[in-house]
Amino acid sequence: MNPVESVVAQIQGLSGSASDLSALHNYLKQVDEALHSESTQLIPFLDQLDPSKHSLGYLYFLEACTSGPVTKEQAGVFVLTIARFISSCAAEQIRLAPDKFTAVCKRFKDQVLLLDAPLRGVAPMLTAVRKLQLSTEHLTTLHPEFLILCLLAKSYKIGFSILEDAIFEVDQPRDIFLYCYYGGMICIGHKHFQKALELLHNVVTSPMSTINAIAVEAYKKYILVSLIHNGQFSTNLPKYASSAAQRNLKNLCLPYIDLAHCYNDGKVTELEVYVQANREKFEIESNLGLVKQVVSSMYKRNIQRLTQTYLTLSLQDIANTVQLNSPKEAEMHVLQMIQDGEIYATINQKDGMVRFLEDPEQYKTCQMIERIDSSIQRIMWLSKKLTAMDEHMSCDPLYLAKAGRERQRFDFDDFDTVPQKFNI
Template identity: 65%
Template sequence: MESVEAVVAHIQGLSGSSDEVAHLHSLLKQSEDYLTSQAARLAPFLDQLDPIKHSLGYLFLLDAYSSGQISRDQSHRFLLPVVDFINHCSVEQIRLVPDKFISVCKRLKDHVMHLQVPIQGVAPLRTAVRKLQSSSEHLTTLHSDFLLLCILAKCYKIGLSVLEEDIFEVDQPKDLFLFCYYGGMIYIGLKRFGKALEHLHNAVTAPMMSLNAIAVEAYKKYILVSLIHNGQLPSFPKYTSVTAQRNLKTYTQLYIDLANCYTAGKFSELEMFIQTNLEKFQNDNNLGLAKQVLASLYKRNIQRLTQTYLTLSLQDIANIVQLKTAKEAEMHVLQMIQDGEIHATINQKDGMVSFQEDPEQYKSCHMIEHIDSSIQRVMMLSKKLRATDEHISCDPAYVSKVGKERPRFEFDEFDPVPHKFL
């Protein structure tokens, strides 16, 4: 068995041309078990390597070193070389062993979470995602780790750097479920409930052969955000898997009951329901959202009034929606007008509210640009789906599988040839 010194010498001497790197890769694979057994003494050898020139070898040593036990006192000796490596490593070399790169990055994530300093891993993980991606449409297994650190560090806006990209290529189903779930949580943190619903919706309706815990937790938040944003819980779309449609409600009955209570529109009853089940919501880490559901009921009930009345006093609004004073009603109405959720004017002299029609005529330059950009996006997605469909239909594995599952055609299944052509 070669010594660590010999392995380091190979790394320093075979990190030039692509042929040399390929040969080095072969040698390093043979030394994996030995390097792992020497994990405790590898740290000093990392200082002898350049993370830019010797990326492949550095990664092998770093992976072996990080697989060992690292004490809290040694944390800086672990964090600094890992972060430096991620920032400077060669993309071409690390992609020769993506599993090792992923493993090192996940250990970095686990380490900063253990030290309760998630913010220290946010920037390195974002860089790691970019280096691992084959394109911006590629969802890597590191996306969810990056988003989790953004959530724990409350760096929600940094998470948008990957959430606002269209994803068409996924390595593992679990990566997609976690990406959608964490993405929904980030948009909830930013109070962008519409976008949160999109991501949670994708987690709930994604194809699944068996129910998974991520989809269950996503559906709980999906119910709460739907009530906050739309005032109702939509039914499952047709393309939702049978597994989800049959089982999700069974595991989220508390939240279904909450939605039914919300629909009744009585603030005191909803408040009592949440108070009664306070511990359950707390255990699910959904108590904050449940309280926002309660607060949104005022808004929803005021919106219902616009469908019945043309004018109404602030005191009447307060009485109907169960607010304590006319002043509280005024504050809610003003906030809803500012957010564009209702269209109304308040007469300060007599305290009357006049509800109005939506003034949007959908003919402004801004609206036309918005509609045009939406059309262009739909056309781009349609083109992408067509190309993906053509690619799959030509895939030998897919054609072979479909051919085995599809029964052979019988002769009389074909249309007969007209006699005049015989």
């Protein structure tokens, strides 16, 4: 019997019970190197395996098949094969070899990009994420791969759906950086700026021993989104940010820091001049679109300031004050802000006057009460979760050993320097 046929026979015979799958997994580990040496001959044997019943064996064959260089023609075939496998495979089997499954899915992503068809990979990759996850709280290595496909395919709504999960378990530290960075970009594309700020903030303040490129790019977008959404930006990072971030991020993002300072001055003309002078840099770093939104948002911020001073104002006065070209342009800005709920006002078309109103929300409707109750329930759930995590950490032997070493070093090694540290 051909060696590969022998492997196929073992897969077909040991894909039933959990004990059989354990024996099969051990066997496949032993023949994995041999499968890779025969990688170009394995494709015909895939037809002898059922991806829903023989998922573990099919995965080993598929990983070996795709391990070498793939041409564009081959990619067209592999994309269909892998997509079908992801759709039909048994989650309990592929979780026995998560590294193999991850490798196959990453190659799948590379192949749909080779075909210049990222949209073809979005749905299968989402299925792959869900099958690999132990729970919705689990961040897998495939999350960033899924989000980058959504970004390239401009499928922001589908990408946003996975960002609503509360994450508490992470496979690799790098995954959280990429997940939050790509997730922030998805939210920007979907105009969910508050969620984008939250995710980008997580990147910037995550623990890091040295500064990394992901954090630098996230900080640039964090500055821009802060200006667009909040109309302001503070250069002071929170105390829980790493010392590496505290020391380096500002210096590595000076053009964006200067842009924020220029924005805070409130002068549109000066901001436009600065943007034009640095246009090439913003464009090279793929942030020009956000920068343009920053400029546009300044008009809105200046109009919002007028609501704090005036009860009524003509469209001509608004145009003059915020440096718009015409009353018509001022009217368009005011209408858009009313529609977005950023201001409360009415426009008298006859005499061109704008009347600014108070916020009509009384916080007593059924919808608002349900919203408040939902927020309270979520906060209570988060509190219980954090308490459980704190209790688990306080009993973890590795944490206790490290904490003990740190305390011993402080109590004895640095004893002589304590008075100087605290100016005693």
